[in-house]
Amino acid sequence: MVTLRLMWGLLVLCVVAASPPRYARQAELEKYDNNNVDLDLNVDADEVYDYYDAIDEPQIEIGTLGPDEDIDPLHGASLEEEEEEENELPIKPQLIPSGSGESGTLMGPSAQGGMATCMLCTCLVGSVYCDDLKLERVPPLSKETTHFYARYNKIARIxxxxxxxxxxxxxxDLTSNGISRIDDDAFFGLPALEELILRENSIRQLPALPPSMxxxxxxxxxxxxxxxxxxxxxxxxxxxxLYLTDNNIDHIPVPLPDSLRSLHLQNNNIQMMHEDTFxxxxxxxxxxxxxxxxxxxxxPINLSRTPQAYICLPRIPIGALI
Structure with a gap:
């Protein structure tokens, strides 16, 4: 027991001798203050000593823990990769500037299947505008397209x-294209089609249209x-x-649905009207x-000859009465 006590006392003396004296720590503090660092000089020396003693305490190293056993290290993404993924998602539509050489185009996930078209035309949500681009055929369209405009082009066939x-x-809307031929089932299979504009073309045969028009x-x-x-x-x-002006038509295309509000047949070759026309x-x-x-x-029709043909209408048709 005596021997153990002697060894313990020597160990304590060694520890005390190895620790730097207080005046050395105070000198370091004064040296730090001389480097133009603002310190509170009213701080008690014992408090400063305790602060430096705390620095000498062993620090816990962060980030040295082993990987979780449930996570495969081969498939674990690095922090940089995660940041790149966050920057990529979600995909947001971007508008190509008008000065970039392309027409202003809103492209996003909804443009899939028609992305090449949107590089040439202007795509806004479900509408595609391809006016005056000298197109010779209808470009590929996305399945999300609701409105398509290709006016003033050179499309000859649908x-x-x-x-x-x-x-x-x-x-x-295919106004002013020079269209001369349309396949009979080109529009009939469109269940949502409501408006079809084929003005100023060279169409000789109007194709079959869906009942949704x-x-x-x-x-x-x-x-x-x-x-x-x-x-x-x-x-x-x-x-x-129903607008069929300037087509060299010689008759009124009956029967007409009761829902019809406006019928334009001016500048044709209609010569007569029957009592059951309207x-x-x-x-x-x-x-x-x-x-x-x-x-x-x-x-070349005289409306006054067949007054019974339009007696049920709220207004008299516009035309020659003499």
């Missing part, structure tokens, strides 16, 4: 594959006497506007309130 599987397409504009074409199929508009319960000759109480706008001016 094939059945141009608008295939575009189940959300509501409006097509509300507006058909085929003015300034070459439909002639046989360009409109028999009873072409009969099964369109929501049709509101009204029901067997029901004198029948009134066709919706059809308020009928244009027959510019046709």
């Amino acid at each position: 094939s059945k594959s141009d608008f295939a599987n575009l189940n959300k397409l509501k409006r097509i 509300t507006l058909i504009d085929a003015c300034h074409n070459q439909l002639g006497n046989t360009g409109i199929q028999r009873e072409a508009f009969k099964d369109m319960p929501g049709l509101l506007y 009204c029901n000759p067997h029901d004198l109480n029948y009134i066709r309130n919706a059809l308020e706008d009928v244009r027959l001016d510019g046709n």
Whole structure:
């Protein structure tokens, strides 16, 4: 026991002798103060000593723990990789500046399948604008397209594959393209199509259209006497506007749905109108309130000869009465 006590006493003396004296620590503090560092000189020396003693304490090293056994180290992403992934997601649409050499284009996930088209045309949400780009055919369109505009181009033919599987397409505007041929089933398979504008082309045969139509504009074409199929508009319960001006048509394309509001047939070759064209000759109480706008001016027809043909209309058609 005596021996152990002697050894313990020697150990304590060695520790005390090895520790730096207080005046040495105070000298370090004064040297630090001389380097123009602002320190509070009113701090008690014992407190400063305790602060430096705390620095000498062993520090816990962070980040040296082994990987979790449940995580495969081969598949663990580094911090830099995680930051790159955060920067990449989510994908946000970006608008190409107008001075970049391309037309302003909003491209994002919704443009899939029509990305190449959006590099050439202007894509905004579900609308695609390809006006005046000298196109010779309908470009590929995304399945999310709802409105398509390709006016003032050089498209000569519309094939059945141009608008295939575009189940959300509501409006097509192909004004002034020089179109001379349209496949008969090019538009019929579009369940949401409501508005079709084919003005100022060279169309000789109007194709079959889906019953969902509300507006058909085929003015300034070459439909002639046989360009409109028999009873072409009969099964369109929501049709509101039918424009067939300047087509050299020689008859009114009956029957017309009761929903129709506006019928433009001016500057054609219509010479006569029958009593059942608009009204029901067997029901004198029948009134066709919706059809308020009928244009027959510019046709070789005398409306005064067949007054019974439009007696059920709220307004007299516009045309020659003499």
